[in-house]
Amino acid sequence: METAAWTQAVRHPFGLGRLLPLGGPADGAWITERAAVEALGRAANEIAGVRLESLRIGPAPLEFVSEPAVRPPAGAMPPGPLTIEAAFSASLGQPLPETAEELRSRLLDAAARRLGLTTVAADLRITDLHEVPQTGTEARTAARPITPTPTPYGTAAAPTAAPRSSRPVTGAGFPRGLGGDLADVATGVPGVAGLTTVLGSRPVRTQDRADPPDRRVEVHLAVAPGHHPLEVARAVRTAVADAAATGAPGPVTVAVLITETAA
Numbered sequence: 001m002e003t004a005a006w007t008q009a010v011r012h013p014f015g016l017g018r019l020l021p022l023g024g025p026a027d028g029a030w031i032t033e034r035a036a037v038e039a040l041g042r043a044a045n046e047i048a049g050v051r052l053e054s055l056r057i058g059p060a061p062l063e064f065v066s067e068p069a070v071r072p073p074a075g076a077m078p079p080g081p082l083t084i085e086a087a088f089s090a091s092l093g094q095p096l097p098e099t100a101e102e103l104r105s106r107l108l109d110a111a112a113r114r115l116g117l118t119t120v121a122a123d124l125r126i127t128d129l130h131e132v133p134q135t136g137t138e139a140r141t142a143a144r145p146i147t148p149t150p151t152p153y154g155t156a157a158a159p160t161a162a163p164r165s166s167r168p169v170t171g172a173g174f175p176r177g178l179g180g181d182l183a184d185v186a187t188g189v190p191g192v193a194g195l196t197t198v199l200g201s202r203p204v205r206t207q208d209r210a211d212p213p214d215r216r217v218e219v220h221l222a223v224a225p226g227h228h229p230l231e232v233a234r235a236v237r238t239a240v241a242d243a244a245a246t247g248a249p250g251p252v253t254v255a256v257l258i259t260e261t262a263a
Helices: 003-014 033-044 096-115 178-187 229-244
Strands: 019-022 029-032 051-059 082-091 119-130 192-195 204-210 213-223 252-261
Touching: 019 033, 019 229, 029 033, 029 229, 033 051, 033 082, 033 096, 033 252, 051 119, 082 096, 096 119, 096 229, 178 192, 178 204, 178 213, 178 229, 213 229, 229 252
Parallel strands: 029 252, 082 119, 213 252
Antiparallel strands: 019 029, 051 082, 192 213, 204 213
16 A cells, blocks of 8 residues: 555544644644644634534645655645635624634634644635524534544543643653653643554654664644643754754654644
């Protein structure tokens, strides 16, 4: 099976969607489409009368993409502008053009300000109009998450998960050695809620190469409430790179993949 097809086949059961670039080429950070969709869904949920039916984020057509400064996670998109595509229903109580413009503005603002995505457009499609309830406040429905929330590293899945603390989770249970040490470093960075095994493998991956000599590290993590995903990713890259430099055969590069965010 070709690499791209294999990557998609692996991602599909986990419902990750695309792996979207965060920030610019030098940031070395990515976020799963599912995590981004959930964050944008929360922003859309703040608009009265709007019900998101679907939401996708992908590459903007005919836009320039860049070579990332570090090796990206398998199948990740190169840094470049993105487009949001959303389908929604709206209330008859508000002018449709105004509702659509507010939704577009909220989605683009949340993508840039809350996450750090580079978005150039939000293409919207109205699917239905519904009447305003006669009494009470209309229920607002956020965009459907692509899949259930990933389980933090070192914890077991439960039917009802307890609220995640904003305090860092240690790398307890991770095999000792370089990977375990780097896991402790990553979980000690403010804003890291925990490491994740959403791809079914270790959340910290290391590779030492002899030709050319270098050390590559990839970290998968969840971002705690109240923290900006891109800023957390940058801090993790700096901390992990410093820790991984000891005994490295050459330069160290670190890539971060965010699989969950409360932003």
